[in-house]
Amino acid sequence: MYTKNIRAKLGWAFLLMSVLIPTSKAQSLSISPEHPNFQLMSVQTQGSGTDVILIPGLASSRGIWTNLALGLQSSHRVHILELAGFASTPAISNRDGKVIAPVVDAIAGYIRTQHIKAPAIIGHSLGGEIALMLGVQHPDLVGRLMVVDALPFYMLMIDPAATSENAAQHAIATREWILAQSPEQFVAYQKTSIARLAKTEAVRSALVAAGLSSDRKTIADAVYELMTTDLRPELARIKAPIEIVYAYDALFGVPAARVDAMYRQSYSSAHDVHFTRIDDSFHFVMLDQPERFSSAVASFLNQ
Template identity: 35%
Template sequence: MTRIILSLLFLLWGPTLALAASPAAFQSDRIVVEARGAGPDVILIPGLASTSAVWKRTADSLDDRYRVHLVTVRGFGDVPAGGNGEGLISGPAAAEIRRYMVEAGLTRPAVIGHSMGGQIALRVAADAGQRVGRVMVVDASPFFPSLISAGATTGDVEPLARLAYQGLLLFGDEALKTHAGSMGADMGGAADSLFGTLGWQGGDRRTLAQGLYEVMTVDLRSRLPAITAPVTVVYGWSADDRSPRSHIDGLFRAGYRSLRTPAAFERIEGAEHMVMIDQPRRFQAAVERFLR
């Protein structure tokens, strides 16, 4: 049971990088935002246990032509949890990003989110309507368990998600790192192989546990018809038939089929979960196509 819980805890983590962004004038107890550059607006949202540092290469390649807005969800990395120390995480973070869009005077920004940040990007687009120009989700599904089992439901995974929540609070960062090498076995290698590159920055334990619980249980598929902006889905892919990544195309496409306008799909060969770090040149080329 312990190994199963630990496997679930490692579904999605960001890479171990130092936080590069510093707070901008915008004040929020849910998110931190740094803006740099000038031009059309691009919002970058990191995933679970990641800070804006995961977007460093992407931001460096864009900020000479775009105004880049680097988001960090409070409670991840070294950023104090603030309001994310209790209650929900993703919904309030999405609401704060929408408030930031208004206060910063953003004009139909492009929104790019990775993993949990991809789900937040979908929430922003569904609630903001025409105020969002376009959306890119990076290795993110509106319902993550469907990438492991196509027929999974929230009811199926909620008891496991509850155990994962409790397990993260119990085991803590060091125990998770110690057991990382054996994570995939209890799920037939699916979690470890599909969500590869499992380094992470950690953060406030309660915030991490709640974020993981939401990633495992939130099903945004019913919200997709509310999105008016075009959506691009970028994900890691492998040509090796032994890898779960070689069979992921249909699962991603099924997850987004309720969009009012069909999504564009770009698979990045040789990338695992951290697409922008695993294959930075291929990922950046996909971003450039997305922003044209």
């Protein structure tokens, strides 16, 4: 019964995949082997100036940031991440089931070893959760945070009354369902999901390809961790200003005011938080409304 419901309920909110577009004129970097989590991500840098770190979401390529990074590189040094097990970055075979928390430590280590001072962090989807956790656990390392279409507790998108205690059962069932799908079922579900995640039809085939290039177990483990992590009680620890950018479209089937209220209530414990809604967009705001999204980023960085 639950697995049938999960297909319907996750809808546009199920955080999967991204466009697989190569980043041009970028220098590839690896995390220093001296850091214990150096295998957890790869980084490309481009441009010069103040530092901006871009974190893609679940099963996403760094390519979702290509257009944004090209616009920023004349005035910023842009660090574009890709997480191990997603898209073209190899998975880690001996991972203990944790995906998000170790990456947070890896990014903190990267900021320290590269001597980056107060970078702006922009994270989409699961990358937004990582950005928030970085601000919670390492408040002195970040200058400002932008969270794109993500909540501090993902389960609220499925059940507004969810708690971290009752989320575990749902998370276990979802992880098992992802792992149990046949290759044909997995492809079919990726195609169905991406139609809800990207309004722009032209990008959908690449989105599906990126998801299918990702490691299934890494996806399943990340979804479980995402569904069982509730950062709301810890948001007050974040010192940096937070900008929440989120999508809305009439096809969601709910009033815009209801979506506005969900985001504001979810982030109510944060000290310095601002909200920007981008209409006529699905989950991949930077692909559906690139000009409006770039404008929101420019305002965020120039504050």
